[in-house]
Amino acid sequence: MKMTTMLLALSLSTAAFAQKGVEDGSRFGHGQDSLNCLKNISVYTEYVKTNNFKDAYPSWKAVFDEAPWAQVATYTNGAKILRALIAAEKDGAKQKEYFNLLMKVHDQRIQYLDGLNRLVKSPTTKGDILGAKAHDYFSMGGQDNNEAYAMFAEAVAAEKQNLPYYVLMEFVDASARKVKAEEAHKEQFVQDYIAASGYANEAFNAAKKESAKKNYQTAKDNIEAFFINSGAAECDQLEAIYAPKVEENKENLEYLRKVVAVMGMLDCTESETYYNASEYAHHIAPTAATAAGCAYRYLKRGDMAKSLEYFDQAMQDYKGELCYNGGLVTADGVAAFGESHPSVDKVMIGMGLLANPALCAQCKGMGGLERNALRGFHDELYHGYLEAFKSERNTIFHMKELWQFMLRSFDGGEKLFKQIKKAENSAKYEDAVALYGKYIGNWGGEATKWRLDAETDGEVVASVTYCPSAKLHLEVTPSHTELREGDTYDMAAVRIRILDEYGNPSPYAQLPVQLALEGPAELVGPAVVTAEGGMTGTYVRTLGKTGEARLTITTDRTEPVVLIFKIAVV
Numbered sequence: 001m002k003m004t005t006m007l008l009a010l011s012l013s014t015a016a017f018a019q020k021g022v023e024d025g026s027r028f029g030h031g032q033d034s035l036n037c038l039k040n041i042s043v044y045t046e047y048v049k050t051n052n053f054k055d056a057y058p059s060w061k062a063v064f065d066e067a068p069w070a071q072v073a074t075y076t077n078g079a080k081i082l083r084a085l086i087a088a089e090k091d092g093a094k095q096k097e098y099f100n101l102l103m104k105v106h107d108q109r110i111q112y113l114d115g116l117n118r119l120v121k122s123p124t125t126k127g128d129i130l131g132a133k134a135h136d137y138f139s140m141g142g143q144d145n146n147e148a149y150a151m152f153a154e155a156v157a158a159e160k161q162n163l164p165y166y167v168l169m170e171f172v173d174a175s176a177r178k179v180k181a182e183e184a185h186k187e188q189f190v191q192d193y194i195a196a197s198g199y200a201n202e203a204f205n206a207a208k209k210e211s212a213k214k215n216y217q218t219a220k221d222n223i224e225a226f227f228i229n230s231g232a233a234e235c236d237q238l239e240a241i242y243a244p245k246v247e248e249n250k251e252n253l254e255y256l257r258k259v260v261a262v263m264g265m266l267d268c269t270e271s272e273t274y275y276n277a278s279e280y281a282h283h284i285a286p287t288a289a290t291a292a293g294c295a296y297r298y299l300k301r302g303d304m305a306k307s308l309e310y311f312d313q314a315m316q317d318y319k320g321e322l323c324y325n326g327g328l329v330t331a332d333g334v335a336a337f338g339e340s341h342p343s344v345d346k347v348m349i350g351m352g353l354l355a356n357p358a359l360c361a362q363c364k365g366m367g368g369l370e371r372n373a374l375r376g377f378h379d380e381l382y383h384g385y386l387e388a389f390k391s392e393r394n395t396i397f398h399m400k401e402l403w404q405f406m407l408r409s410f411d412g413g414e415k416l417f418k419q420i421k422k423a424e425n426s427a428k429y430e431d432a433v434a435l436y437g438k439y440i441g442n443w444g445g446e447a448t449k450w451r452l453d454a455e456t457d458g459e460v461v462a463s464v465t466y467c468p469s470a471k472l473h474l475e476v477t478p479s480h481t482e483l484r485e486g487d488t489y490d491m492a493a494v495r496i497r498i499l500d501e502y503g504n505p506s507p508y509a510q511l512p513v514q515l516a517l518e519g520p521a522e523l524v525g526p527a528v529v530t531a532e533g534g535m536t537g538t539y540v541r542t543l544g545k546t547g548e549a550r551l552t553i554t555t556d557r558t559e560p561v562v563l564i565f566k567i568a569v570v
Contacts, residue, residue, distance in 0.1 A: 138174060329556075
């Protein structure tokens with residue numbers, strides 16, 4: 001009787017001592033439960049080593065349910081086991097069961113993260129785990145892209161460049177998919193792209209192993225592809241996104257600076273929205289970036305004085321090496337800029353060099369351009385392109401682009417240039433160039449003047465002279481110059497033609513035309529227009545004020561023309 005009592009007491013004591021880790025907060029539990037836990041860890045670990053995930057599952061599941069603090073490997077191996085089971089499972093319901101459990105693995109790891117981190121030398125962050133969860137959700141069957149995106153966004157915000165390459169890549173993919181469903185997400189998508197591409201680039205630069213560099217390069221390439229294919233990559237798209245919001249936020253410095261930074265980073269600095277954001281931000285808190293944006297605006301308008309004023313402001317706040325780019329196409333222009341800005345380290349003269357390969361020599365005082373030298377430049381480049389491209393089509397395409405600049409080195413010849421533009425193969429191109437050279441000064445020889453007379457009964461009734469034009473000029477014709485505003489505004493049309501010295505139209509004088517308007521009126525349209533077919537125009541409208549408005553029209557190859565508009569309000 002006494003022995004029976006003792007055995008019963010021992011049995012009750014052992015049973016009471018047997019507890020799972022999830023019940024008492026220990027790693028493995030106590031009593032028989034701890035022994036079972038350690039046995040299950042040993043069993044499933046051996047199965048995982050041989051990729052026998054099906055047999056590993058029962059023992060792993062017991063550890064996962066009963067001992068959440070046992071080891072970090074419970075979660076890393078568990079994710080590996082469940083991914084394999086999901087991939088191999090044919091039954092949809094069972095697959096979903098495994099998927100839900102995989103999500104729980106990540107959630108439970110976050111729940112017990114502090115305790116698990118005390119077991120290892122290199123702790124894991126919540127952001128790391130969220131990135132892994134988002135990856136598994138995105139790639140293993142998650143149906144809600146918004147949920148995936150939210151997880152990715154939180155992980156990226158927390159871990160930045162420390163995330164695996166595939167997480168950064170999939171984050172942009174999820175954001176791009178969100179754009180297709182929500183038009184309003186475009187602005188945020190642009191921010192996501194910039195952030196992820198920047199982090200991927202940082203990770204690439206920091207990577208020590210070649211394999212890691214290769215992976216992050218893959219991420220960079222795919223991030224760029226997602227952006228390009230998103231529909232938000234073009235400058236006109238950014239214009240549509242930001243234009244109305246810039247006006248709404250013209251006193252919100254933080255927002256304006258973000259727009260300036262984004263559009264500058266994506267090389268959309270020819271946008272009115274970029275200019276507006278720069279100018280609004282500059283008035284609130286001037287910086288080098290906002291001053292540069294304002295400088296671009298006035299350069300585009302042809303107001304070099306105003307552009308340089310803002311460039312000078314940008315210089316004051318910028319501590320790095322300075323390089324100026326904007327409208328320097330002649331040796332005199334380069335020299336004048338150097339005298340006025342001695343602290344600027346470098347200037348860019350690419351546009352000028354394409355028109356005049358001798359520009360660098362001229363800047364050094366070594367003489368002007370000789371047409372024969374220009375012919376040599378053309379021929380060497382042409383044959384070099386043929387050798388490099390192994391394609392007549394590509395070569396001619398690039399040479400036609402060059403001619404748009406070289407035309408500036410010739411007086412006239414726009415009509416004969418038409419033959420060059422029409423050339424479709426090397427033979428036709430070379431014939432057109434030879435014809436151009438023959439009649440337009442022979443690349444350095446004397447120019448030929450042609451006069452065409454029309455006769456009736458032996459009498460010259462009309463005459464037209466063609467030759468390389470020594471000087472172009474503007475013909476400006478307003479619809480009217482006296483504007484009267486009554487119930488609504490009045491508007492005048494201004495027709496602009498570019499003519500040679502003999503009064504002939506210059507259809508290939510595709511020059512930028514600057515329009516500067518002063519007084520109680522405004523331009524309807526941009527301040528810089530490009531002549532097409534030697535013609536362009538603009539409109540001037542009243543603003544409800546009496547007075548005199550002055551419109552100045554200029555190009556870099558003509559004398560300015562000034563129109564005076566007298567405005568009355570009746």
